[in-house]
Amino acid sequence: MRLKFELPIEVSREVEGDILYALPFDLSFDGKSEEGNVVITKSLFYIFKNKVLEASYPLEKLQDCEAKQLVGSGLFSAKIDEEEQMICGFKPKWFKRYVELAKLINYYHKTGEHSTYEEEQEEYICPKCGFPLLNGSKTCFKCQSKTKVLRKIFAIGKDYKKVFLYTLLGTLVMEVLWIVNPYILRVIIDDYIVPKNQNVPHLLILLAVYLTVFATITWFERFVMKWTNLLSNSISRDLRNQVFVKIQELSLSTVSNRTPGELMNRINSDTEKIQEFISNYGRDAINRIFSLIVLSILLFVMDYRLALMVLVPLPPVLYAVTKMQDKMGLRYWKQWRKHEKASSALHDILSGIRVVKAYGNEEIEIKKYTENVDQVKDAMINAETLWSKFYPYIGYLMGLGEFLVLWMGGYLVLGGKMQLGQLIQYTTYITMIYVPLRWAIQLPRVFADVFVSAGKVFELLDEECEMEEIDEPIKKEIIGDVVFQDVSFGYKVYEPVLKDVSFEVKAGEMIGIVGHSGAGKSTLINLLMRLYDVADGKITIDGIDIRSYSTQALRSQIGVVLQETFLFEGTIIDNLRYAKPDATLDEIIEAAKVANAHEFIVKLPDAYHTVIGEKGHTLSGGERQRVAIARAVLHNPKILILDEATSALDTETEKKIQEALERLKQGKTTFAIAHRLSTLQKANRLLVIDKGTFAEMGTHEELLEKKGIYYNLVMAQKQTTHMKQ
Template sequence: MKLKFNLSPEIEKSLEEDIIYALPYDLDFEGEQVDGFLVVTQTKLHLFKAHMLDKTYSLEALKDYEVEQFIGSGALKVTYEGEGARICAFTPKWFRRYAELAKMLNYYAQNKVHSDYDEKKDEYICEKCGYPLLNGSTHCFRCQKKSTVLIKMMELCKPYKKLLVGSIVVTLCVELLWIINPYILRLVIDGYIVPRNQDPIGLMQLIFVYLGIFMTISILERCTMRLTNELSNKVAKELRGMVFEKIQALSLKDVSNRTVGELMNRMGQDTEKIQNFIAEYGRDVIIRGFSLIVLSIILFVTDYRLAILVLLPLPPVLWMVSKLQNTIELKYWKQWRKHGQSSSLLHDILSGIRVVKAYGNEEIEVERYTKAADKVSEAMISAETFWSKTFPFLGYLITLGEFLVLWFAGNLILKNQMQIGELIQYTTYVSMIYVPLRWSIQLPRVLADTMVSGGKVFELLEQESELVEDKQAVEHTIHGDVTFNQVGFGYTVYEPVLKNVSCQIKAGEMIGIVGASGEGKSTLINLLMRLYDVTEGSIEIDGIDIRKFSQKSLRSQIGVVLQETFLFEGTILDNIAYSKPNATFEEIIEAAKIANAHEFIVKLPDAYHTVIGERGYTLSGGERQRVAIARAVLHHPKILILDEATSALDTQTEKKIQEALDRVIEGKTTFAIAHRLSTLKKADRLIVLNKGTIEEIGTHEELMKNESVYYNLVMAQRQTAHIKQ
């Protein structure tokens, strides 16, 4: 996010140190508009008003930076000389930047070092045009170079260049045949009709040639259609595969930055627009250009005066189109944005349909979606209305040349300086040349719509994942020793989630991870699975840094049962076998028995072949959890991760599952997270996290004797349980 804005020369000259941050502020504490700047240098914080220095603070004297949000305004608050003080105020548009600045300055207050930051990361406003960026995007689709996107779209056709060249060649032949037709028509009129030539053989020959050309054109157009459709379908299929593969390759953080609805739009609607563009406009760029050149040459050779009249309206039309281009692009960009918001909302409503019905909010959700759909409709109507108002006028200007030709050529005929057949031939060519001209007027509209979709697709395809696969990644059979070496992690440097986490786990140990909510328990196991990369230190398995493992090798040997159970639409058999697609039916049954799931599965109408619906909605929470445990058991992992694996089970079932898990974890390195600390009593050791660091580590008995963080957590749970009883 950009935190360093350009300063006036007067301000820059008054500063003695390098500028680290510079943000405008536009309100005083009475709510009046001001022209101010907050500037942070190496050791000082300066406030300027109207380019004049107002106040200066030493950074050593400031701490506890905080942004307060009011109605229509915000303020930066600090602790100065032991007391809270507001140092500047601003309108809501600056709130996010000041919130980010407060975090950066708090980091400096604790570490006495200014943190590095990426100005493009998490930026939400385009610096060039000032419009908001889409979530997860690093560049503005309105300001992107259309030629670059167009070249990338054409490069998609490279593997199918034979189809592309074939469709172009066939279409060029069609265009040439269309150009020949008016000449034959002229021969018929001037050679036979006007002079009333009674030679039937010559006339019939010309008619047969004319009809033959039409039949040939019809056959070639069918060939063109088939080649083009085959080309566009193959490109679309490959492009969708590339987008889906890229989504799978991105890190969890990269995917989380975008909504599911937006990703589905890029997979579906955006790739479809690229497909349509290639099918309808890709080759036409060449064909229409060819027609325009050939017809222009014919018109100028035939009569340059008439040709000038034909093309006379073209310069003002092109000038008007260029002026309207930005407006057209903006309207289609807004249309896409509204459509994306509508799709995301629809996905959320349908995904949470149970919650909607549980609270009786069907009418509210219908109203929400209707409003979103209305906004999409308004954006589409606005774009199409604008075009429908401008295009007829542009089309009229273009065809104005045709009327000039008829008037001028009519005078030539009256003066016997041109024959009727020659006039018909010429006016036919004029009509033909207006086809590519009208097409070129439509092109900016199509480009504006398609380039937005193309830009989003290629932006996703070109995004570099935060998880970089080592070029010499190893395929290693895991034994199970795990070492955390001074591990640190934060989504930003100045907001660490984990700090200096170090411990060694031996193969076969069961490790319980405990701590209050938000202390980094799930983050720790996410790092072990390498869903994220550590920002400091390293995690080693069997003495090998997990960043040197291939991601497939690492995760194929780790089994996980997450707190949020997710089952795919399909049968119970499919869901259990997901972790091992080649498993035998006997192996699946054995895994289900270990997870205490076999008993309820065989009572279902189709047993293991029962279709459980999306997210397994036909099963109870406990049943879904047991299917997920069976899936992990079938995986035969060397490292097992249980994130609240028994949270959805009743006490009786939980006891059975715990007995099953005792058998499952035997010989496996196991990490278990549980809020009910009683379930971790059998753990070999417990890691207690507090404020992102390891506060304690030891057995249940040892930690209870310490009477520290773990002891307090256990006592709090016992007191809560006593109150409930």
């Protein structure tokens, strides 16, 4: 989120030191329009009204900054010298920015340090050129090194050097044969046809050689196409796999910064563009350059005057094409943005199709998606229209060179200074040399398109994983003793979610985690699963910091049953085997029985082989939950996490699931989150989290006796239940 806006010159002159944050405000305290600016440097806080300095304070004097949302307006206030003061008023559009500013100033007051906010901003701007970037992106398509991207593209095919070599040699042989053929044609015309030479055997031999060369070209072309297809499709497969593997390796926070539609674009559309570039241009690059060099030499050797006429139009053409590249790149970047937006919209609509139909909003969603697709169409037309307007002029200039050669060549033939066969050979070579020239002229346009996609793919592949493993991670079997030691964490450094949380859990204990919504309960278990790394402190399992464990070894010994159960499209047995791919049918049935799922599964049309559809939509909520529990039973984890595993279920279903969970918990260290506090009474201890801090810990009875936060939660819930009855 942008917190540094351009200041009027009169304001900038009054500010001393480097500006960290600068926000405008547009309302007075009585709700009237008023122009002003709040400016923060490393040590001072300035308030300007109508470009005039109203007040300035040492930054350390500001505390308890707050952005208050009023009706149709907002108010920014702070304590200065222990006295609360109103700083400025603003329209609703500025509210979120002032909320962030308040957090940053409060963080400075608490720590004496300025947060590295620029690295955590939500609106991404290229620091070099000021061009907007995609959320989660660090690469500017305008500033990225084209040479570096090109090297990376061709480095993808390093495992297929043999196939690439075959393709290249075959293509070079074809090109040489294409160059030889006009020479044979010239000999036939100048030595046999024009002088009416009657030496038929020699003529037939030349014609046979001419046709043999054509046949050889056709034969090589067949195999070159085969090798090219093998090369491009192999590279495409490898690249898709690399991107997918990288997404799996990245931390949850990094992946969450990008929409599913954007990630699907990078795996599918962007890799496909790179594949097309390699197959259509990678092989041709050396081939075309070879043809250009050889044909240029031949043309100059045969007649340098005609060769110069061929080259006359090239300098202005190349200059114009180079100037067009940035404009084309901008249009292809916009096209990529629109395509990503349409993909995200499609993903959301299809994922929520049941909700769409439940509310009868099919027409609304059709209109929404059609608008997105229309924007993609307009962006594509905009990109191609620019080139279509520009390219005919290039074609005209190129054709001008051919016209000059024909005019001069015809003049030389009529003057007896050049034979007809020579002119035909020469014009054939000109036609051939324009193939690599036109290919080269197309390159800036092709580069503009592929560099946008390639930049996005390589940015993802080069992304550093926030949770790096040590060189020799531990892969031992865990027992289940868990310790949180002074753990602090925030998705933003100046906005901690957990603060100095410490507690111990013995193997086999069940701990209930209690607290208001947003207190940090889910964050606690996310840190235990190492979906994120702690900011301060450490979490140990069996006395070993979880960062020392192999991520795979750690998570493979932790089982999770969530409120929102996710089942994959496929059969029930496929979903159960997800926890243990080599599980036998007997093991699967036993796990289902433990989870109270076997009874309803055998009543399904194909029992365990019943296809349950995407996210298991053909099953009820309770049935999906029991399948998830059976999956956890089969997984047989050492540590079990239950996150609202029995909420929103009817009494009978909840009873069956509770019975299944009781069997599942046996001998496992269990962390259970539940809003219905009655479901946690069997926990060995209850941990109460309040505003991210460790508040209370004890048994149900002990915490009731304390009459603290837990007691108030229980009383409030009982009162709510009584009111419902």
